[in-house]
Amino acid sequence: MLSIFTMDGVPEIVAGDDLAGIIGDAADGMLQDGDILAVTSKIVSKAEGRQVAAADREQAITEQTVRIVATKQHGHGVTRIVENPLGLVLAAAGVDASNTPDGTILLLPEDPDASALALCTALRARFGVRLGVIVTDTLGRAWRQGQTDVAIGAAGVRVIDDLRGTTDSGGRVLEATLAAVADEIAGAAELVKGKASGRPVAVVRGLGQYVGELDLPGARALIRPAADDLFRLGSNEAHAEGYAEGLRDGASADRRQGTT
Secondary structure, three states: OOEEEEOOOOOOOOOOOOHHHHHHHHHOOOOOOOOEEEEEHHHHHHHOOOEEEHHHHHHHHHHOOOEEEEEEEEOOEEEEEEEOOOOOEEEHHHOEOOOOOOOEEEOOOOOHHHHHHHHHHHHHHHHOOOOEEEEEEEEEEOOEEEEEEEEEEEEOEOOOEEOOOOEOOOOOEOOOOEEOHHHHHHHHHHHHHOOOOOOOEEEEEOOHHHEOOOOOOOHHHHOOOHHHOOOOOOHHHHHHHHHHHHHHHHHHHHHHHHOO
């Protein structure tokens, strides 16, 4: 049976805190073999010193931008949808001003998979149980209203359940089904953690079949490779590419006319 519950006792996290030790103290006597911890990325970022001054938000977004996918002006300024160094496509490069002290903003963890691995390794050693860790963050989704939590880091968890080659209830072979297990766990855990409850860690119990070795692929495995992404181009990129192609076609037409 699947159950999800939060843990009390996680204080406000500051740079340099031993996050594994703090979570371990809060979870003492609580964890079982096969449990998965869903840890909000904000406390990971705080422990890793990823806070910057709020006045530097736009510069921070720029510095965390690999490519701009789309921009939209609105009454409060401009929203930038960008790809960040982690390969995530999201608003404002994941730079966030919520649940952080006044005058500061938070960057995402520099390497969420490494952060998850450090937590998972320490907690497994402390409690002697086989558990997994997912680092979660809130993202919007193309074509869908609202936001949901997804996995941006993972360790000790099979993040994708590859069902290709199995059959459905009607005996038909599944050819393309890859269940994004880590994202589903992150979203479910957020229903319990909430956005402002002060409980940034949830324990997900009953999914031990997805808990595995520490060398399993992390959450980066959930990012679709560029070569397979049918919707990779953002509006600005598509416009620029179409404009360039039009110029090339026009130049080719001019050359053909000049030789006839």
